[in-house]
Amino acid sequence: MSPTSEASSAAAPAPFDPPGGIVVAHGLTRVYGEGEAEVRALDGVDVAFPAGRFAAIMGPSGSGKSTLMHILAGLDRPTSGSVVLDGVELTGLDDKSLTQLRRDRVGFIFQSFNLLPVLTALENIELPLRIAGREPDREWVDKIIDTVDIRDRLTHRPSELSGGQQQRVAVARALASRPAVVFADEPTGNLDSKSGQDVLNLLRRSVDEFGQTIVMVTHDPSAASVADALVLLADGKVVHDGAAGSVAEVIDRMKSAS
Numbered sequence: 001m002s003p004t005s006e007a008s009s010a011a012a013p014a015p016f017d018p019p020g021g022i023v024v025a026h027g028l029t030r031v032y033g034e035g036e037a038e039v040r041a042l043d044g045v046d047v048a049f050p051a052g053r054f055a056a057i058m059g060p061s062g063s064g065k066s067t068l069m070h071i072l073a074g075l076d077r078p079t080s081g082s083v084v085l086d087g088v089e090l091t092g093l094d095d096k097s098l099t100q101l102r103r104d105r106v107g108f109i110f111q112s113f114n115l116l117p118v119l120t121a122l123e124n125i126e127l128p129l130r131i132a133g134r135e136p137d138r139e140w141v142d143k144i145i146d147t148v149d150i151r152d153r154l155t156h157r158p159s160e161l162s163g164g165q166q167q168r169v170a171v172a173r174a175l176a177s178r179p180a181v182v183f184a185d186e187p188t189g190n191l192d193s194k195s196g197q198d199v200l201n202l203l204r205r206s207v208d209e210f211g212q213t214i215v216m217v218t219h220d221p222s223a224a225s226v227a228d229a230l231v232l233l234a235d236g237k238v239v240h241d242g243a244a245g246s247v248a249e250v251i252d253r254m255k256s257a258s
Contacts, residue, residue: 021048022213023072023181028081030067030236041067042078043236049181049229052211054204056224056244058254059233066185068233069217073106073183074098086180103132107174107182111189113166115158115173121165122154125172132177141176147209148172148202164195171202175212182206184216188223200226221250232257 028045031038041064049055059065070076072083074090083090086105090098108114115124125145129136145151148168158166167187174182184203188196204226206212218224225247232240234257244250 022051022086023049023215024084025068025072026082028068028071028083029079030064030071030076031079040236042071042081045081045233045236045238047231047238047241049213049215051180051213052207053229054207054214054227055216055229055231056227057215057217057231057233058219058221058224058250060254060257063233063257064236065217065233068231069183069185069215072215073108074102103128104177105180107177107179109167109170109174109182109184109187111186113158113163113170113190115166115169117158120155120157121150121161121169124158124169125176128173128177134177136176137178140178141172144172144175147205162195163191164198167191167195167199168202171199171206175206175210179212181213181215184214186218187216188218188220196220196223221247221254224250 025045025047028042029040030042031040033039045064045068047068057065057069067076071078072085074083074085078091081091085101088101090101093101116127119127125141126136145154148171150165150168150172153161153165158169161169187199187203191199200223203214203216207214214227216223216227224230224244227244229242230240230244230250230253231238232253239257240253
């Protein structure tokens with residue numbers, strides 16, 4: 001989708017894309033357990049995600065896709081290897097610095113929405129900014145609210161919203177701080193097909209109109225086909241890193257990896 005003149009006027013500045021990508025992992029290994037109980041969830045993974053692009057991570061159950069996303073996002077630490085996010089090496093950060101980096105440079109969208117039930121939709125959207133001590137950029141937040149089409153529900157609490165509306169709020173919350181990258185973990189997993197497609201369209205628009213970087217874990221070939229790129233894992237290793245392609249092409253790649 002081409003940016004409209006209206007979208008362009010309110011869009012974020014062009015993202016900084018360091019050599020190799022806005023998120024770069026090299027030699028990632030994640031081992032759980034020891035001896036005969038050892039499980040290598042990731043086994044020497046090299047991957048890079050360019051700024052302003054939409055990437056999907058897929059793989060069979062147990063392939064390491066969720067582990068990879070958690071390490072890329074600074075939610076888990078690798079056994080070995082390195083991750084650079086927006087020019088910062090994550091593996092050398094202490095817990096406090098890592099928490100601050102996630103707060104300031106990373107947005108998250110979860111399958112279970114993770115909205116605070118006592119807050120209104122607007123309060124949930126602005127919560128990460130408030131926690132960081134930052135005053136919301138009203139023009140930008142208003143633009144995001146209109147993009148996700150939730151303005152008429154801003155005073156409602158999560159229990160008063162449908163699943164699709166809750167995920168729209170979660171998308172707005174992830175985008176409100178203008179993060180370097182948004183990680184989406186099965187963002188359509190709890191939604192019906194129409195609501196799921198609406199959320200995917202919103203993520204696609206955030207890339208095309210706002211220059212956002214999205215890294216999405218999904219098991220759904222239809223969701224992956226909306227992305228620009230596909231990283232496919234099998235047994236903790238990358239077996240495909242390239243164009244996502246059509247739904248049929250994604251399914252074929254999944255079959256070859258299973």
